[in-house]
Amino acid sequence: MTRDSRRRLEGRDLFFSRGERPILSGASLTLREGEIIALLGANGAGKSTLFRLLLGFLKPERGAVELDGRKLASYSRRETARSIAYVPQSHAAPFPYRVRDVAALGRIAQSGLLRPPGREDRQAVGAALEKLGITHLADRCYTEISGGERQLTLIARALAQGARMLIMDEPMTGLDYGYQHKMLAQLSALARDGCGILVSTHNPEHALLVADRVAILESGRITADGPAPEVVTSAMIERIYGVRVETVNDERGVRRLFPASHASA
Numbered sequence: 001m002t003r004d005s006r007r008r009l010e011g012r013d014l015f016f017s018r019g020e021r022p023i024l025s026g027a028s029l030t031l032r033e034g035e036i037i038a039l040l041g042a043n044g045a046g047k048s049t050l051f052r053l054l055l056g057f058l059k060p061e062r063g064a065v066e067l068d069g070r071k072l073a074s075y076s077r078r079e080t081a082r083s084i085a086y087v088p089q090s091h092a093a094p095f096p097y098r099v100r101d102v103a104a105l106g107r108i109a110q111s112g113l114l115r116p117p118g119r120e121d122r123q124a125v126g127a128a129l130e131k132l133g134i135t136h137l138a139d140r141c142y143t144e145i146s147g148g149e150r151q152l153t154l155i156a157r158a159l160a161q162g163a164r165m166l167i168m169d170e171p172m173t174g175l176d177y178g179y180q181h182k183m184l185a186q187l188s189a190l191a192r193d194g195c196g197i198l199v200s201t202h203n204p205e206h207a208l209l210v211a212d213r214v215a216i217l218e219s220g221r222i223t224a225d226g227p228a229p230e231v232v233t234s235a236m237i238e239r240i241y242g243v244r245v246e247t248v249n250d251e252r253g254v255r256r257l258f259p260a261s262h263a264s265a
């Protein structure tokens with residue numbers, strides 16, 4: 001068997017609590033370059049907390065986070081930012097920055113806070129905007145573009161950062177149907193280019209469409225982690241979300257879900 005030489009971000013046996021309340025109690029998950037992992041879990045299951053631990057924003061009480069086999073805590077903040085980027089849910093910026101300026105914030109990881117942006121920075125920002133198909137928005141004000149365009153801008157910021165591991169917190173939230181599907185296509189394209197993507201979603205159908213693996217966070221642990229069709233079953237949906245669904249594989253073999261209440265209506 002050949003050793004997997006891809007870069008990897010690994011959270012092992014992570015424990016974290018808020019006050020007396022345990023949030024994570026032994027959660028383990030590994031993200032590798034070139035794959036999409038969809039993280040599913042009910043509201044409050046601890047998905048964002050797990051993300052913050054994997055990004056090094058929070059320290060686990062027990063367990064370890066490692067990047068390429070080395071403790072994340074041993075990397076400088078800037079080194080970490082060159083490898084791992086966080087894409088939050090799209091938000092309104094406090095200042096009317098242009099789209100290219102928001103994307104350029106990702107370059108701080110490469111060139112530092114104090115140095116004015118140079119040619120390389122401008123090229124990286126231009127390449128990120130182009131890859132996401134939003135070059136035409138470069139001079140638009142971030143506060144005056146749509147939620148979907150803002151989400152793409154935040155991904156451009158992550159790409160400009162040079163990171164190969166992207167951690168995305170519910171990027172589809174608030175996007176219209178068209179943008180949700182553009183976003184899903186974009187995630188697949190980024191993974192084909194070699195990015196590792198860990199994305200949380202409340203829509204298991206999105207996981208079925210793009211994820212190589214689906215991980216389930218419940219009771220503070222990853223209770224399932226495997227190929228989407230094996231993990232996203234009617235039993236799992238009922239257990240996590242309390243909704244009965246019927247599953248049907250479409251002509252491409254992609255599993256589709258039908259809530260039983262609609263199916264029998």
Ligand SMILES: Nc1ncnc2c1ncn2[C@@H]1O[C@H](COP(=O)(O)OP(=O)(O)OP(=O)(O)O)[C@@H](O)[C@H]1O
Nearest residue numbers: 018019023041042043044045046047048049050202
């Ligand atoms: N700063 C905080 N102080 C206290 N409790 C917190 C804090 N942040 C999160 N929590 C609690 O930790 C638990 C897990 O929260 P987290 O945001 O990680 O869940 P989540 O799975 O991302 O939720 P959602 O799907 O609703 O976004 C929740 O019960 C939440 O109330």
